[in-house]
Amino acid sequence: MELKNILAYQEVDKKLFALEQSLAKDPNKQKCNQLNQTARDSQVRSGQLEEQASAILKEMDELQKTIASTKKHGQELLKLDPETLQEQELDEAIAKKDRVASNLIALDRRLTKLAENINQVLSDFNRTIKLYNEAKAQYQKYKAAYDAKLAETQPKMEALKSELEKLAKSVDAKTLDMYKAKRADRIFPVFVELIGNACGRCRMELSASAVSKLKTEHILTCENCRSIIYSKD
Ligand SMILES: [Zn+2]
Known part of the structure; x- marks a missing residue:
């Protein structure tokens, strides 16, 4: 993405x-x-x-x-x-x-x-x-x-x-639709950066497997706050 x-x-x-x-x-x-x-x-x-x-x-x-x-x-x-x-x-x-x-x-x-x-x-x-x-x-x-x-x-x-x-x-249509749906649910910011091993919005620590999934798939939905976490790496 x-x-x-x-x-x-x-x-x-x-x-x-x-x-x-x-x-x-x-x-x-x-x-x-x-x-x-x-x-x-x-x-x-x-x-x-x-x-x-x-x-x-x-x-x-x-x-x-x-x-x-x-x-x-x-x-x-x-x-x-x-x-x-x-x-x-x-x-x-x-x-x-x-x-x-x-x-x-x-x-x-x-x-x-x-x-x-x-x-x-x-x-x-x-x-x-x-x-x-x-x-x-x-x-x-x-x-x-x-x-x-x-x-x-x-x-x-x-x-x-x-x-x-x-x-x-x-912005591609699929990404925009996903963004707008989250935004409508008052999940904002929609995209947040991974900070350390935690969600950049709610600060919940991700499990080691979630972090490795994020590294391969580049984005991951936070289980706690539903924001989309991305990693710059
Ligand atoms: Zn979160």
Whole structure:
């Protein structure tokens, strides 16, 4: 395998790779990703809170109906004239009135509890919406910073890509395909020199048989990092 041309290609590609990495690891870009995630989470959360609020409101509505009918029942009991009742009927009416009164107290407590719950849900909802809006506003700021870097970097990348296209013409197709496949898997540099008896990329020591294989075949794929090791000897 003729390595000179692919190594020249890789030298230029190294600059492109570095620019790609600097874009991928750009702090503004990472901040944008984080803020996007926050905005998405807030959206999901606000949807859940809306559902909770509507369930609580429905329960409050039903409770108020129950309270109204219980009160009505209590008023009907009050209308009874004790003079017209037998002793036993009077005892029953008093017992019913007591039950209605204690029911009303329990229903009222439940209603107060639900009112507290709905206030909590509404304040969570407002906080979530605020978080969402803040994330959106901040996103714009970091996005503008990243876009500025992108605008500055892209022409450099384009220039390198056209330089690579020219250099690719002098590399045989099989070698170039292999190179590009490794590159796509983020194995970079693709070709590394043997340093001592170790891979020039991951520094893993090769076995004696691997070294002798490398000497005869000139290249060898590193078992550890998948780079292609070459030897100048
Ligand atoms: Zn390696």
